[in-house]
Amino acid sequence: MSKSYNVLFLCHDNAGRSLMAEAMLNHLSHGKFHAYSAASQPALEAHPAAIDVLKKEGFDTQSLKPKSMQAFHGDNAPIMDIVISLCQNTTEDAEFTEWEDKPLTAHWHFDEPHNQDVHNSLDTDKDEYQKELHRYAMIQRQLSTRISLLLNIPDNKLDNMKLHH
Template sequence: MQDPAYNVLFLCTGNSARSLLAEAILNDLGQGRFHAYSAGSMPKDAPHPLTLDLLSRRGHDLSAIWSKSWDEFARHDAPQMDFVFTVCDNAANEVCPVWPGHPVTAHWGLPDPAAVTGSDSERALAFQQTYGALANRLAAFVALPIASLDRMALRDRLQSIGNRADARSDA
């Protein structure tokens, strides 16, 4: 029996890099089993240009990629989330809205590639490494037998995935 489609929200402060990368990766990896979204507590005006460049080069659909506030997902008419992941330490330490439906939450903190300074190639490498780490974690998430795990076991598995030492892996 196939699992139902799950709604997943990725949170970051600016919603310009990490959370948008995760949204695009999961929407592709999940092949309809997951509907991924992203948002930020203090969203930037637009996605970081290197986010858009990397996603485009990797063949992701950019039509749903824009910076948005997490308030959009706390409204009564928003999709009910099954999972909420914070992908930056700042968002993990902020007081988040109350999400309808009590989704399973986990923290998957990663360094902010948008904060990297240096040459163009160094900055592009930071985005590539973040993409790789997220792709690795999301592949593990997609492989979980979600419907057969109780809430505590699922939360433990998600936290374990987030604690992986692949914060700077390539994919």
């Protein structure tokens, strides 16, 4: 392997979809990509259903936590090669933020898998939690398909896309 590419997944609260994408790409890429995730307004904690789905599928969740986009700006921040927004609220963040090295940007839209009001009361509603597990499992399958496509882009094509962006 000649190069490792840094990928940042953005979502509005960095509590579910983007954390899942981070864990999945880091695990499946075997070092070809180093994935990160962030939000403009990060949640206080990861969504439990997203973490449970990842664990069930064998992904490491130990280091997953919501992070601010500010962590990816400045002198000590890793330089991003690719920035992918996963929800409509972050499309502009990916495309119009002043990224230091002009990364390739993309938008992979996924519907909101949870209701915030329900998220705050999951302990009391087990039926709703099962529905959320199902929705996050569907997101995991959809992410798996897109990540598989990303993993199969040859290095020379990735380098060429970056040069012409």
